[in-house]
Amino acid sequence: MSDRTMARQVLLLIWFLSLSSALGQVSYSIPEEMAKGSLVGNIAQDLGLDLKRLKSGKARIYTGDSAEYIELNKERGVLLIKERIDREALCGQTTPCALHFQIILENPMEFYSVTVEVTDVNDHSPSFKRAEIKFRISESAVTGAVFVLERAMDLDVGINGLQTYSLKPTDNFALKLQSQPDGSKIVEMVLQKPLDREKQEHLSLVLTAIDGGDPQLSGTAQIHITVLDVNDNAPVFTRKIYKASVIENALKGTLLTTVSASDMDEGSNGKINYSITNTQDDVPELFVINESNGEVKITGSLNYEKARHYQIHVQASDDGGLTDSCKIDVDVIDINDNKPTISIMSKLTILSEDSKSGTVVIYAECSRFRFW
Ligand SMILES: [Ca+2]
Ligand SMILES: [Ca+2]
Ligand SMILES: [Ca+2]
Ligand SMILES: [Ca+2]
Incomplete structure (x- = not known):
């Protein structure tokens, strides 16, 4: 920053007070973070003192206990930056931020108050404690x-x-x-x-x-x-109706079919339990469902002659109590498992010697138990 630019930025106020010694006050305004050696102000000119007087009066800066950020160059009659000034360290959030010090001269004793306002530079980004x-x-x-x-x-x-x-x-x-x-x-x-x-x-x-x-x-x-997650989805079966067929002499434990439902929720909200819900027929005695994998197995004896068709009602429920249902249409397949039985309807008790050829001796009916 050139001296001329600096001079433009300097706000100057001088008051002379009529005391026994000529007491004056001068103020400057500079931005923080100026480099060491930068010009703060032409103090000799601003106070109306010549360079000889500065030397003969052994002009010096008095800051009391505070740190010396600014030095007096008696040869040039100017104030210069001695230490980099960090406005944030000096004043924190307090505004305005200023340095106060005196310039003291001897023979005769004179002192002048100098205020240097340090203006803020945008040298910090907003930041969060936790990223x-x-x-x-x-x-x-x-x-x-x-x-x-x-x-x-x-x-x-x-x-x-x-x-x-x-x-x-x-x-x-x-x-x-x-x-x-x-x-x-x-x-x-x-x-x-x-x-x-x-x-x-x-x-x-x-x-x-x-x-x-x-x-x-x-x-x-x-x-x-x-x-x-909340339990906002019910289980959904992949099909509403499943079809299965089974031979009537299928052994207990035979797999009939597997039903499947899915639930979009998580954990227990999506955990599905399968159950058979028939109550009015013998389906619960004949079929069993694995509650966790949906496998439906034969658990009783089927008999085509007794029932050729079953409808199994299955429910899938999640742990939150939401449900879906489906049914399994089961066809029982006939197996030739009934020996023919003969019932004698009538017989002639006396068979005469001269019975004509072709006389019915025994009328028999051959049948298999069928219910149609
Ligand atoms: Ca700053
Ligand atoms: Ca900032
Ligand atoms: Ca669910
Ligand atoms: Ca959910």
Whole structure:
């Protein structure tokens, strides 16, 4: 930064007070972080002192107990940066930030008050203490539900300090900022669109904090949301009607068919139990279902002659009590398992010698037990 540019930035105020010794006051304004040796101000000119007087008066800076950031160059009659000034270290969030010191001369004793205002430079980005914020939110959370987010910090002040936030993406959540009396903001996100664990179990959002410097600086925090399951899906059978056929002499334990249902929920909300729900017939005695894998097996003796068809009603239920049902149409296949029986309907008790050829001796009916 050239001296001329510097001079333009310097705000100068001089008051001379009529005391026994000529007491004056001068103020400068400089940005923080100027390099060592940079010009603060032409103190000799601004106080109306010549360089000889500075030397003869052994002009020096008196800061009391505070650190000396600024030095007096008596040869040039100027104040220079002695130590880099960090406004944040010097004043924190206090504004304005200024250095106060005296310039003391002897023979005769004179002293002048000097105030150097240190203005802020946007040399800090807003930042979050935690780079990751985690939430576990139920998929049943209602629209309008509010979740408090973390605030960011920006060590700079004024326009260089934290100004606002943004949240992306905005598919499910919207950002809500609430201004506080102290100027800070409560940062929240509000559920806009219900979550659905079955569609998206994990969401990632980025919260960005932005300051008002030129150029703007920003800091981000990742928001990780795990969507917790609720039992909002019932089991669904792959088919409403299953068909099966079985020979009537099938052994106990023979696999008839396997039914299958699925449930989009997680854990016990999606764990399916199968059961046979017939109550009015002998299906429960003849068939059994494996409650976890849906295998339907023969557990009793079938008999084509007794029943040729069964309808098994099966229910799938999750641990939350949601259900679906299906039926199995079972055809029993006939096996030739009945020996013919002969019933003698009538017989002639006396067979005469002269019976004509062709006389019916025995009328027999041959039948198999059939029910048609
Ligand atoms: Ca700063
Ligand atoms: Ca800043
Ligand atoms: Ca379920
Ligand atoms: Ca669910």
